[in-house]
Amino acid sequence: MPIYEFHCEKCNKDFEQLLLGSDKPQCPKCQDRNVHRLMSACGFVSKGGAGQPVKMAAGTSGCGTCSSGSCGSCGH
């Protein structure tokens, strides 16, 4: 089900709305249509965790500027 998160510019309300076809999102509080879509919380947070990419970048290769993993210019 395409449920998206929206943020209303007018009253600052965050809300979720099911979007079918060409439906336009509308704020349930003030009925304003000046809303923008947020990244859906589910589907991003649940996949693997947020800390993994940072750990990999820092740990797998010792040196970022050369392939040897050990050089004088970068301290590794």
Ligand SMILES: [Zn+2]
């Ligand atoms: Zn609103």
